[in-house]
Amino acid sequence: MEIQGKMIEATREIFSSMVMMDIEVNEVMEDHGPLNDTITGMIGLAGTHKGVLAIHLPYSLAMAITSSFLVMDVKEINEDVHDAVGEIANMLGGNVKTILSEKGRDIDLSLPSTISGSQYSFQSDKAVDKVIIEFDTGNGTFMVEMDLEK
Amino acid sequence: MNVGQAIIDGTREVFTTMLMVELETGDPIEGQGGDVQANITSMLGLGKDIRGMLAVHCPENVAKEITGTFLGMEVQELDGDVKDAIGEIANMVAGNLKIFFQENGQDIELAIPTTVVGDSFHTSGMSGATRVAVPFTMNGSTFLIELKYMNAT
Numbered sequence: 001m002e003i004q005g006k007m008i009e010a011t012r013e014i015f016s017s018m019v020m021m022d023i024e025v026n027e028v029m030e031d032h033g034p035l036n037d038t039i040t041g042m043i044g045l046a047g048t049h050k051g052v053l054a055i056h057l058p059y060s061l062a063m064a065i066t067s068s069f070l071v072m073d074v075k076e077i078n079e080d081v082h083d084a085v086g087e088i089a090n091m092l093g094g095n096v097k098t099i100l101s102e103k104g105r106d107i108d109l110s111l112p113s114t115i116s117g118s119q120y121s122f123q124s125d126k127a128v129d130k131v132i133i134e135f136d137t138g139n140g141t142f143m144v145e146m147d148l149e150k
Numbered sequence: 151m152n153v154g155q156a157i158i159d160g161t162r163e164v165f166t167t168m169l170m171v172e173l174e175t176g177d178p179i180e181g182q183g184g185d186v187q188a189n190i191t192s193m194l195g196l197g198k199d200i201r202g203m204l205a206v207h208c209p210e211n212v213a214k215e216i217t218g219t220f221l222g223m224e225v226q227e228l229d230g231d232v233k234d235a236i237g238e239i240a241n242m243v244a245g246n247l248k249i250f251f252q253e254n255g256q257d258i259e260l261a262i263p264t265t266v267v268g269d270s271f272h273t274s275g276m277s278g279a280t281r282v283a284v285p286f287t288m289n290g291s292t293f294l295i296e297l298k299y300m301n302a303t
Contacts, residue, residue: 044195044261110195117271127239
């Protein structure tokens with residue numbers, strides 16, 4: 001429950017400061033189906049807690065965010081969009097690791113990675129505790145997911 | 151420090167001990183390029199002295215063959231067994247890379263494998279990271295193991 005609250009706080013902070021978007025929580029979920037026309041930014045957590053943190057953005061929203069980042073019109077899912085979404089995953093990871101360990105010192109972040117496609121499933125292979133939060137931007141929804149090894 | 155060779159040695163060891171298969175190895179590819187079409191990709195993060203991401207990219211036929219050999223049975227589709235098997239390959243290769251980096255005086259910690267399955271998806275990493283990819287061939291079909299990494303600051 002506490003982790004959920006902090007994930008929400010971290011995501012809202014990044015979206016308001018970096019993307020200039022005010023977002024609301026839509027729904028807290030335990031699972032999601034296949035992702036369609038989506039780009040995922042993910043980052044691994046290692047150390048005292050092992051897991052994966054991911055943000056799943058529909059193409060339209062990912063392009064809007066990248067446009068706002070770069071102050072230019074982005075009309076396709078290109079390397080700029082992948083870089084921007086990877087950077088958001090990186091920032092979320094930096095924020096979330098301080099939640100899981102005091103001052104974040106016992107948790108190490110991996111490099112971020114991105115996945116985009118018209119349809120794919122995204123699933124951690126270990127037994128994990130999953131928290132998925134869907135946010136509404138007023139211009140489409142997106143999800144932030146954390147899978148922590150049990 | 152030869153990361154390409156470490157990927158080759160680490161992967162071949164996993165396949166000989168776990169699957170009793172001798173893999174054919176292609177030349178390590180550094181920098182961009184060398185993508186294989188993948189229907190299933192397992193990714194696993196590395197942190198601490200090195201920040202990285204290991205990925206095992208498999209076309210469907212290779213993923214099913216690896217899983218079938220692992221389980222000793224015919225595999226028909228990309229189901230949970232296949233995800234588990236490819237994730238486990240990623241986990242074991244990462245474990246061998248951890249030992250390799252340790253021998254070079256760098257401590258790394260592993261995250262957990264996450265698997266992506268789909269007909270057409272594209273993966274990318276952080277620009278600025280070093281990328282080494284090695285193609286392997288098992289019974290005539292090729293898959294790719296890729297490591298992106300940079301020194302933690």
